[in-house]
Amino acid sequence: xxxxxxxxxxxxxxxxxxxxxxxxxxxxxxxxxxxxxxxxxxxxxxxxxxxxxxxxxxxxxxxxxxxxxxxxxxxxxxxxxxxxxxxxxxxxxxxxxxxxxxxxxxxxxxxxxxxxxxxxxxxxxxxxxxxxxxxxxxxxxxxxxxxxxxxxxxxxxxxxxxxxxxxxxxxxxxxxxxxxxxxxxxxxxxxxxxxxxxxxxxxxxxxxxxxxxxxxxxxxxxxxxxxxxxxxxxxxxxxxxxxxxxxxxxxxxxxxxxxxxxxxxxxxxxxxxxxxxxxxxxxxxxxxxxxxxxxxxxxxxxxxxxxxxxxxxxxxxxxxxxxxxxxxxxxxxxxxxxxxxxxxxxxxxxxxxxxxxxxxxxxxxxxxxxxxxxxxxxxxxxxxxxxxxxxxxxxxxxxxxxxxxxxxxxxxxxxxxxxxxxxxxxxxxxxxxxxxxxxxxxxxxxxxxxxxxxxxxxxxxxxxxxxxxxxxxxxxxxxxxxxxxxxxxxxxxxxxxxxxxxxxxxxxxxxxxxxxxxxxxxxxxxxxxxxxxxxxxxxxxxxxxxxxxxxxxxxxxxxxxxxxxxxxxxxxxxxxxxxxxxxxxxxxxxxxxxxxxxxxxxxxxxxxxxxxxxxxxxxxxxxxxxxxxxxxxxxxxxxxxxxxxxxxxxxxxxxxxxxxxxxxxxxxxxxxxxxx
Numbered sequence: 001x002x003x004x005x006x007x008x009x010x011x012x013x014x015x016x017x018x019x020x021x022x023x024x025x026x027x028x029x030x031x032x033x034x035x036x037x038x039x040x041x042x043x044x045x046x047x048x049x050x051x052x053x054x055x056x057x058x059x060x061x062x063x064x065x066x067x068x069x070x071x072x073x074x075x076x077x078x079x080x081x082x083x084x085x086x087x088x089x090x091x092x093x094x095x096x097x098x099x100x101x102x103x104x105x106x107x108x109x110x111x112x113x114x115x116x117x118x119x120x121x122x123x124x125x126x127x128x129x130x131x132x133x134x135x136x137x138x139x140x141x142x143x144x145x146x147x148x149x150x151x152x153x154x155x156x157x158x159x160x161x162x163x164x165x166x167x168x169x170x171x172x173x174x175x176x177x178x179x180x181x182x183x184x185x186x187x188x189x190x191x192x193x194x195x196x197x198x199x200x201x202x203x204x205x206x207x208x209x210x211x212x213x214x215x216x217x218x219x220x221x222x223x224x225x226x227x228x229x230x231x232x233x234x235x236x237x238x239x240x241x242x243x244x245x246x247x248x249x250x251x252x253x254x255x256x257x258x259x260x261x262x263x264x265x266x267x268x269x270x271x272x273x274x275x276x277x278x279x280x281x282x283x284x285x286x287x288x289x290x291x292x293x294x295x296x297x298x299x300x301x302x303x304x305x306x307x308x309x310x311x312x313x314x315x316x317x318x319x320x321x322x323x324x325x326x327x328x329x330x331x332x333x334x335x336x337x338x339x340x341x342x343x344x345x346x347x348x349x350x351x352x353x354x355x356x357x358x359x360x361x362x363x364x365x366x367x368x369x370x371x372x373x374x375x376x377x378x379x380x381x382x383x384x385x386x387x388x389x390x391x392x393x394x395x396x397x398x399x400x401x402x403x404x405x406x407x408x409x410x411x412x413x414x415x416x417x418x419x420x421x422x423x424x425x426x427x428x429x430x431x432x433x434x435x436x437x438x439x440x441x442x443x444x445x446x447x448x449x450x451x452x453x454x455x456x457x458x459x460x461x462x463x464x465x466x467x468x469x470x471x472x473x474x475x476x477x478x479x480x481x482x483x484x485x486x487x488x489x490x491x492x493x494x495x496x497x498x499x500x501x502x503x504x505x506x507x508x509x510x511x512x513x514x515x516x517x518x519x520x521x522x523x524x525x526x527x528x529x530x531x532x533x534x535x536x537x538x539x540x541x542x543x544x545x546x547x548x549x550x551x552x553x554x555x556x557x558x559x560x561x562x563x564x565x566x567x568x569x570x571x572x573x574x575x576x577x578x579x580x581x582x583x584x585x586x587x588x589x590x591x592x593x594x595x596x597x598x599x600x601x602x603x604x605x606x607x608x609x610x611x612x613x614x615x616x617x618x619x620x621x622x623x624x625x626x627x628x629x630x631x632x633x634x635x636x637x638x639x640x641x642x643x644x645x646x647x648x649x650x651x652x653x654x655x656x657x658x659x660x661x662x663x664x665x666x667x668x669x670x671x672x673x674x675x676x
Contacts, residue, residue: 005023005024005025005062005064006021006022006023006024006056006058006062006063006064007021007022007024007063007064007065007066007067007485008020008021008022008049008052008053008063008065008066008067009021009022009067009068009069009481009482009483009484009485010045010048010049010066010067010068010069010481010484011068011069011244011267011270011271011478011480011481011484012036012041012044012045012068012069012070012071012267013036013071013267013293013294013295013480016033016034016035016036016293016294016452016477017033017034017035017036017037017041017044017045017047017048018031018032018033018048018477018478018480018481018649019031019032019033019034019048019049019051019052019478019481020052020475020478020481020482020484020485021049021052021053021055021056021058022485022597023056023597024595024597025597026597026598026600027597027598027599027600028600029475029482029600030052030053030055030056031052031055031475031478031481031648031649032048032051032052032055033048033385033452033477033478033648033649034047034048034051038353038355040227041070041071041072041224042224042227042228042231045068045228045231046231046232046235049235050235059236060232060235060236060237061236061237061238063237063238063239064239065239065240065242066232066237066239066240066241066242067242067243067244067250067484067485067487068228068241068242068243068244068484069243069244069266069267069269069270069480069481069483069484070224070243070244070263070266070267071266071267072217072220072221072224072260072263073217073220073221073260073261073263073264073266074263074264074265074266074267074315076216076217076220076221077213077216077217077261077264077315077316077318077320078315078316080117080119082119082161082213082216082217082220083159083160083161083191083215083216083217083218083219083220084124084157084158084159084160084161085119085120085124085159085160085161085162085163085212085215085216086120086124086125086126086150086153086154086157086159086161086162086163087120087124087125087126087162087163087164087165087208087211087212088126088127088128088147088150088162088163088164088165088166088179088183089125089126089127089128089164089165089166089167089208090127090128090130090131090166090167091127091128091129091130091131091146092127093127093167093204094122094125094126094127095122095125096204096205096208097118097119097120097122097125097205097208097209097212098115098118098122099205100115100205101205101319105317116317116318119209119212119213119216119318120163120212123157124157124159126150126153126154127146127150128142128143128146128147128150128166128179129142129143129146130142130143130146130166130175130179131167132166132167132168132169132171132172132175133168133171134168134171134498134499135171135498135499136168136171136172136498137172138172138174138175142175142178142179144178144182147179147182147183148182148186150183151182151183151186151187154183154187154190155186155187159190160190160191160219161190161191161192161193161215161216161218161219162183162187162190162191162192162193162215163193163195163208163211163212163214163215163216164176164179164180164183164192164193164194164195164211165194165195165204165207165208165211165212166179166195167204169194169195169196169200170195170196170200170201170202170207170495170496171496171498173194173196173200176194176195176196177194177196179194180192180193180194191215191218191219191222192215193211193214193215193218193259194211195207195208195210195211197258197259198210198211198214198259198261198322199211199321199322199494200494200495200496201321201494201495201496201585202496202500202584202585203321206319206321207321209318209319209320209321210261210320210321210322213261213264213315213318213320214259214260214261217260217261218257218260221256221257221260221263222257222260225241225243225253225256225257228241229241229253240252241253242489243256243263243266244263244266244267244269244270244484244487245262245263245266245269245490246262246263246264246265246266246269246313246322246323246324246325247262247269247309247322247323247324247325247490247491247492248269248270248272248273248307248309248325248487248490249487249488249489249490249491249591250484250487250488250489250490250594251489251490251491251526252525252526254525255491255522255525255526261320261322262322264315264320264322264324265298265313265315265324265325265327267480268291268298268300268325268327268329268480269324269325269327269483270480270481270483270484270487271289271291271298271450271451271479271480271483272289272291272298272300272302272307272325272327272483273307273483273484273486273487274450274473274479274480274481274482274483274484274485274486275287275289275291275300275302275448275450275473275479275483276302276305276307277482277483277486278448278471278473278474278479278665278667279302279305279446279448279471280305281599281663281665281667282471282663282665282667282669284446284471285302285303285304285305286302286303286304286444286445286446287301287302287445287446287447287448287471288300288301288302288431288434288435288442288445288446288447288448288467289301289302289448289449289450290427290431290447290448290449290450290451290454290457290458290461291450291451291454291479291480292332292333292334292427292449292450292451292452292453292454292456292457293333293334293451293452293453294333294334294335294351294352294353294452294453295331295333295335295336295351295353296329296330296331296332296333296349296351297329297330297332297333297426297427297430297451298327298328298329299327299328299329299330299427299430299431299433299434300325300326300327300328300434301326301434301435301438301440301445303440307325307326308325308326309323309324309325309326309551310323310324310325310326311323311324312548313326323492323494323587323589326434327434328430328433328434329430330348330349330426330427330429330430331348331349331350331351331426332347332348332349332370332423332426332427333348333351333370333451333453334358334369334370334371334374334452334453335351335352335353335357335358335369335370335371336348336349336350336351336369336370336423337350337351337352337367337368337369338367338368338369338370338373338400338403338404338419338422339367339403340403340404340407340408343408345404345408345418345419345422346422347370347419347422347423347426348423348426351369352365352367352369358370358371358372358375358396358399359372359392359395359396359398359399360372360375360391360392360393360395360396360399361389361391361392362390362391362392362395365399366399367399367403368396368399368400368402368403368404368419369399370419370420370423370453371396371453372395372396372399372400372416372419373396373400373415373416373417373419373420374416374420374453374456375391375393375396376393376396376397376400376412376413376416376617377413377416377417377420377616377617377618378614378615378616378617378625379456379616379644379651379653380456380651381627381644381646381651384651385648386648397412400412400415400416400419401415404418404419413617416617417617417619420457420460423457424457424460424461424464425464427457427461428461428464428465431461431465432465438572439571439572439574442465442466442467443465443466443467443468445467446467446469446470446471447461447462447465447467447469447470447471448470448471448472448473449461449470449472449476450472450473450476450477450479450480450650451476451477451479451480451650452477452649452650453650454472454476454650455472455476455645455650455651455652455653456650456651456652456653457653458470458472458652458653458670459653459654459655459658459670460655462670462672463672468671468672469669469670469671469672470658470669470670470671471667471668471669471670472645472652472667472668472670473667474665474666474667475647475649475650476649476650476652477647477648477649477650478649485596485597486596487594488591488592488593488594489526489528489591489592489593489594490589490590490591490592491519491522491589491590492587492588492589492590493515493516493518493519493522493587493588493590494515494585494586494587494588495511495514495515495585495586496584496585497511497583497584497585497586500542500582500583500584501582501583502558502580502581502582502583503539503541503558503561503562503581503582503583504558504583505556505557505558508539508554508558508583508586509556511586512537512554512556512586512588515586515587515588516535516588518588519535519588519590520533522590523590523592526592528592528593532592532593532594533590533591533592533593534590534591534593535588535589535590535591536553536588536589536591537553537554537555537556537586537587537588537589538551538552538553538554538586538587538588538589539551539552539553539554539561539565539583539585539586539587540583540584540585540586540587541561541562541565541581541582541583541584542581542582542584543569543577543579543580543581543582544579544580544581544582545579549584549585550565550568550569550572551587552564552565552568554586558583561583562581565581566581599665600666601635601664601665602633602634602635602662602663602664602665602666603634603635604634604635604636604637605632605633605634605635605637606634607633607637607639608628608629608632608633610626610627610628611627611628611629611646612626612627613625613626613627614627616642616644618642618655618656620655620656623642623656625642625643625644626642626643626644627643627644627645627646628643628644628645628646629646629647630645630646630647630652630668631647633645633662634662635662635663635664636661636662636664637660637661637662638659638660638661638662639659639660640658640659640660640673641654641655641656641657641658641659641660642654642655642656643660645660645668652668654670657672657673657675658670658671658672658673659671659673
């Protein structure tokens with residue numbers, strides 16, 4: 001981790017690839033945005049990197065760090081296109097995946113919901129003879145002949161990856177490690193993953209899913225990372241490659257190749273980290289982030305500047321209990337397609353994506369999208385990406401007229417407003433999940449919209465929620481890339497106790513010491529200097545009889561952890577119980593501090609004249625609205641809506657009734673002006 005003078009951060013999304021090159025000494029940044037290349041994401045990676053480097057007047061060889069947020073693992077899981085995988089499990093437990101859990105998705109119909117197809121069918125679930133008891137004692141020794149039989153069956157089935165999840169391996173990993181050793185020797189070229197290396201915690205179903213999903217994406221992620229590294233070398237890049245994880249931290253290639261499922265929410269996590277960094281500069285600690293891209297919207301609540309982690313996250317239909325930023329995702333983005341279903345208008349979750357994209361892009365898209373609605377209402381300028389992408393208002397109008405307005409008997413503008421209203425409603429529902437449903441009043445928070453489409457929807461979402469303060473980051477369209485620049489190295493090491501029960505300080509602290517030793521090995525692997533290393537100890541606790549845990553700080557004294565657990569339970573659920581508290585799992589969160597540049601400060605400038613004035617169709621009526629170039633707005637500038645703010649990576653819509661102030665950091669602070 002050299003103290004880099006020049007760092008490139010690249011986030012690949014479903015529609016665009018966002019790039020930021022930053023000079024550490026000055027904080028100066030150069031940004032680029034280029035269409036993604038879904039068939040080979042590394043192509044857009046190299047294209048965007050070279051565009052930003054050209055602006056900086058620098059070469060690839062001058063880079064000291066390369067930071068990357070990737071959706072490769074995410075897309076493989078969502079689309080079910082991972083490697084053909086087999087699961088090796090303890091004899092008698094081959095139906096764990098089919099049994100699953102008794103709950104159903106929150107919005108599913110109790111009577112019609114069907115379990116999704118399992119990522120590994122029963123025909124590829126193979127048993128080996130062994131048994132470890134819950135306390136870690138060996139009940140049945142491992143029969144290595146049964147492992148050989150399973151290896152032969154894997155060979156016959158032609159699997160590309162093998163996941164191993166044996167009963168209670170978190171309490172005693174010896175059998176699982178031996179099975180992995182035997183399979184790697186018997187199946188050269190096949191990716192083999194053991195659950196003890198991915199998620200050594202209790203609950204067989206979730207642990208099985210985690211190791212299966214990890215194994216299924218391992219071959220493709222390894223190929224992608226290797227191809228990307230090769231292309232970087234061809235460009236003359238000698239800098240280390242660090243990849244964003246779902247937990248909001250980065251890690252080196254070795255860590256990601258061992259556990260690629262750690263990147264399942266890579267891009268969205270980087271955006272949350274970037275939003276927190278911008279909010280800190282503006283002295284805002286309580287915020288709700290809304291990352292609206294081309295396909296989806298990711299929502300996260302940050303309280304007192306702390307990003308919450310969860311091990312109850314999901315990717316698509318599957319629970320993935322790896323530590324990840326606590327967020328909710330809905331299928332609402334700029335490319336979300338509007339369609340008529342049984343006479344009613346729906347928006348999303350299907351998206352036009354990067355190819356062919358919205359109709360207004362002129363790349364062959366025929367369906368009406370959220371972006372087309374913005375074009376029709378005059379919210380977007382005639383071109384995007386600094387003039388590199390021209391928009392076609394006629395194609396947008398034709399698509400909305402044909403797909404929505406005429407079938408519903410609406411005017412063109414009413415149809416466009418209806419599309420936006422439904423998209424906003426979908427996002428408001430997700431915001432309520434992370435706020436109201438968890439005991440938070442959204443009116444006490446500042447809304448931080450970002451992503452290519454975020455600032456177009458920010459004020460509308462705030463008005464629906466009663467929020468009176470909106471913060472638009474300086475570079476909202478590339479904030480996921482900017483977030484990479486502020487992320488630290490991060491890893492979690494966790495282990496479930498052999499038996500849950502009343503906390504006992506001595507064995508718990510001994511286990512924490514073991515986990516800290518694992519963290520030190522990881523620090524050494526990532527070449528983190530001793531002065532930049534820190535660890536946080538966490539206990540996962542529950543009331544006796546409960547089926548899930550809450551995480552609280554572990555100070556080495558169980559009496560303090562129990563008090564913290566009661567307080568957290570009270571805050572989340574409104575009550576605490578006079579019941580015994582059990583300690584289930586211990587976790588050590590390791591952080592390697594990365595060098596961060598100082599934020600540049602804007603100069604004060606007079607209010608610039610508008611670049612143009614055009615008619616915008618607000619719900620209050622059609623209004624002549626000025627457009628301003630954000631790069632020409634100086635610190636302290638104050639103006640009122642209606643206004644449109646344009647920049648390379650995004651467009652900000654400020655309707656009537658809102659006032660904007662330019663913060664010295666470059667952020668736009670929007671405040672609702674009460675009606676007299």
